[in-house]
Amino acid sequence: MAIGKSEYNLGQDLIKVLLVDDDEDDYMITRDLLLDVEALEYDLDWISSYAEALDAIERNQHDIYLIDYRLGERDGMQLLNEALDGGCTAPIILLTGQGDREVDVEAMKAGAADYLVKGQIDHILLERSIRHSIERKALEREHAALEEQLLQAQKLESIGQLAGGIAHDFNNLMTPIIGYAQMGLTTLPEEYRERVYLEEILKAADRATNLIQQLLAFSRRQVVELQVIDLNSLLVNIDMMLQRLIGEDVELVILPSENLGAVKVDPTQIEQVVVNLAVNARDAMPEGGTLIVETSNIEFGEEELKNHPDMAAGPYVMFAVSDTGHGMSEEVKAHLFEPFYTTKEKGKGTGLGLSTCYGIIAQNKGYIWVYSEIGSGTTFKIYLPSLDVIPQGTERPSGTKSNELPRGSETVLLVEDEEQVRELAARVLRQQGYTVLQASNGVEALSIASRHADGEIDLLLTDVVMPLIGGRELSIKLRDIHPNVRVIYTSGYTDEAVIRHGMLKPGTDFVQKPYSLAGLTQKIRSVLDEPREVPATTS
Structure with a gap:
């Protein structure tokens, strides 16, 4: 009632x-x-x-x-x-x-x-108690989420310090092993069969040294050589190597964004990140699939980053690596960047690939986020601070960008199972004049739509991957109630990734998470302002 x-x-x-x-x-x-x-x-x-x-x-x-x-x-x-x-x-x-x-x-x-x-x-006391209780519980949840992020960051930092210390001591041990083996090779004549033993020692030492380099990367103790580069050029230069690395069963798609901002990073390290993520994606697709590498510019405001207090507001260059593999559980994601953690069979991996990526990106002043669900593939997004300079061979568009967000008065049905994301989008859209109906899943959305059957719902803004009913199925059922509704999908996966999985059709209106406030409101205004198709008439 x-x-x-x-x-x-x-x-x-x-x-x-x-x-x-x-x-x-x-x-x-x-x-x-x-x-x-x-x-x-x-x-x-x-x-x-x-x-x-x-x-x-x-x-x-x-x-x-x-x-x-x-x-x-x-x-x-x-x-x-x-x-x-x-x-x-x-x-x-x-x-x-x-x-x-x-x-x-x-x-x-x-x-x-x-x-x-x-x-x-009385009714005043009851209303106040209910309102304050709900608000306090929401603040407690937000505090707990931030505390969990802090604990995870502290854990990785502690592991990094331990890994750096182990790497330092291990390098000291490896130095005489390698040195004496090399000395033995120089003193033994070519015809001595014992040379084979020394050569095997050096091969094993070389593998151990590579592991140590990955530990140093995770602990952020590698020496970096920073350069101002264009990520698009870097990706184009290594696409042949990536294709050989992932094999013929995996399709490689590289989608460089136009007018991409410059970044100041160690290009060799960034190449290593791309390679590690590509290898990880390949192993998640044993029967083949698609690997998508794409870039884009994005600007975060303080509101979008309130759940990421370690990140500063401002412009970033994003590159994403997405696969159509088997995806990961929440438990796996919780340990993903820890050194030596692996879900692969014994001998198939060291468990250092993703921890190396984490360390490299942190050392280059960037951030790495992961989106994955069982059966829905995985997307890694890396954000690097964008510089106000033009890399050689690129052009920046002319004109200035207005800070004012586009407004509207239409009714938007917002469907998002992540509460903090839903709250943010609803608050922004209401501030811009929209009427917002909120639902945490597709079933609740259809119930709300039925209650508003006599009124107009102008736009459905829905997540793609949700429990109970996915975004695409929801849009089909919603059009039975509101046939003229426009639809925009959102997802932590990139648009190419969800299209490759068959969750959306090419050309579908899509906003990629984490979206900027300007990007979201501009997309909504653009879709709502599109002229409706007029049915053809026959005489």
Whole structure:
């Protein structure tokens, strides 16, 4: 039952509330209180039994839970503990018929978002408690995500320091091994068969030295020779080598962007990154596939980077390496850049390829992000600071770019399963005048579209890869309800990668994540301003 009117936008258009109370009169009172709230729109569900409530909470389909302290023979405190132990992520407000300071303290210590006495609640207090509880929980999630990023960065930094120390000591050990083996070769006549043993020692030492160089790259202790270069030229110069490296079963596609910005990097190191990523992609496609290497300019504002506090706002040059392989699980991605971590068979890899890439990109003042899901391939995106200079052989377009974002008044259905990305896009579009309807998946989007069947939804802005219903299937079903809707797809994979996987057709309107605010709003305005095709008439 939807009640109330929306003015506050807590990142969504409808607050889904579950009331757990075994007294129908109390349910009616709570419903009437929410009816008096003009600031928020609610969808209120009511459950009276403990078992049904626990089952509903485990399904995690509500934004907030109101739980009565007394539930027959069991109490709300026990339900609160079971819900939190089961991984409930939504805030829980405990309700009681009479004020009890000890129960209040116990509830808050157990993890309740708030504690309200029924006889003392009015609609203002209830609305404020719900709003503050949801906002506080959102801030806690954002803090936890940033803390996890910091811990991951600190872990990699610690591993890097350890790897650098090991590499230093190992090099000291390898020096006499190589030196004495070479000395032995110079003193033994050519006809001595013992020379073969020394030559094998040197081959093994050479392989060990290469491993050490990769460890040094990860720990950022290699000597870099920085040059101002054009990445497009670098990629063109190594395309033949890449093709030989990946074999005939893998198609190589290089897509250089026009007017690409210059970067100041060690070109030899960047070549090594491309080669390592290409080899990794090849191994992920044992039956063949497509390897896509592409470049583009991108400018990040502070808002887009709030979940990446280590990155500075400004212009970047991006190059992406995408494959159509088997993809990676979340567990694999969590350890991806750790030295010696590998999912390959014994003897098929050292586990240093991606950790080397991480170290090289960090040493060149850049950043590396990965997008991957099982069955959907993998995309590595590398961002390098763009310089305000023109590499030799390139031209920069004339004219100046306006800082003002294009505005609109149309209705946009925004479908994105990553909450922080969804929040960002919705906030930006509302600031530019659009009406935004938000959904976290395709099923929810179709439900919202059905409720707005009498009104116009002008644009569907949807992620491509989502649980339940993918973006392409969603757009087909949505056109049954809103036949004139325009569609823009977004994804962490590049457009060429999703097209190669058959998820989208060539020529589809597409915005690649992470998108800039200007890029997103300009694309939306461009698509909405396109003239509609007029059906041909016959006389």
